[in-house]
Amino acid sequence: MVRIMIVEDQTMVRDALKNSLDGVGDFRVIAAIADAALAELYCERTSPDLVLMDVCTENDSSGLDAAAAIKKRFPRVRVVMMTGLPEVTFVERAREAGADSFVYKDLGVDGLARVIRDTCAGKSVYPGRREEALNFGELTRREREVLVLICDGLSRREIAERLNITINSVKTHFSNILSKTGYESVAKLAIFAVSNGFINTKI
Structure with missing residues (x-):
């Protein structure tokens, strides 16, 4: 039982x-x-x-x-x-x-x-990727953190300070995120991600 x-x-x-x-x-x-x-x-x-x-x-x-x-x-x-x-x-x-x-x-x-x-029985059961439409599954852990902060409205400088990284590193993450998701701007990506529930900045 x-x-x-x-x-x-x-x-x-x-x-x-x-x-x-x-x-x-x-x-x-x-x-x-x-x-x-x-x-x-x-x-x-x-x-x-x-x-x-x-x-x-x-x-x-x-x-x-x-x-x-x-x-x-x-x-x-x-x-x-x-x-x-x-x-x-x-x-x-x-x-x-x-x-x-x-x-x-x-x-x-x-x-x-x-x-x-x-x-x-000791197995670990996790779902398949639900984020394939935006290739979220391709993002690294750091890129996901950056994306959440983008959706939360932080500037590049604020993201750099929050994550204790350089502005250039933030720019590199932005570029990689856009490349992997296929979006032309982080603003459009953030709007789509939040409005469709892919990113919840309150949690």
């Missing part, structure tokens, strides 16, 4: 996940909470085998931060991150946080059950 804790701030989604997973013979939902900031405490209290956690939760708590804390304190607990947003940095940030797997919310119950079983 796989003991599952759900962390999801939307009540309808949380209840639907609980009912669906409880209906699977080898799963048991032992806790369902809305705030990722409480996830570590609930892990201590309930000892789940796996945490299914949204990236963005109640009170603006980060599921990614919670995942990192859980994996550090309870390394045997599996963590599956989930999101309904196309934000391109989430997948890589989930890896960096130590999350075992990552799913999008458009996945059906059967697919989710497979991911949970595979994750409990």
Whole structure:
């Protein structure tokens, strides 16, 4: 029996996940909470085998931060991150946080059950590239950081200061980003990326 804790701030989604997973013979939902900031405490209290956690939760708590804390304190607990947003940095940030797997919310119950079983079996399940339209998958980690700061409205000088790099390095990153995404200007790229949800500067 796989003991599952759900962390999801939307009540309808949380209840639907609980009912669906409880209906699977080898799963048991032992806790369902809305705030990722409480996830570590609930892990201590309930000892789940796996945490299914949204990236963005109640009170603006980060599921990614919670995942990192859980994996550090309870390394045997599996963590599956989930999101309904196309934000391109989430997948890589989930890896960096130590999350075992990552799913999008458009996945059906059967697919989710497979991911949970595979994750409990020691496999790391991550989605294919959803950013192919802009070739976001070709960007390096530093280029992604620069792109987020561009979308946040920072100037070249401000980006250089924030990342502790030279202006020339920023210019090189700009050039590489435009070359890989096919855009003529960073302004147009930033507008498209933010308006279509590929970059979320508030998270």
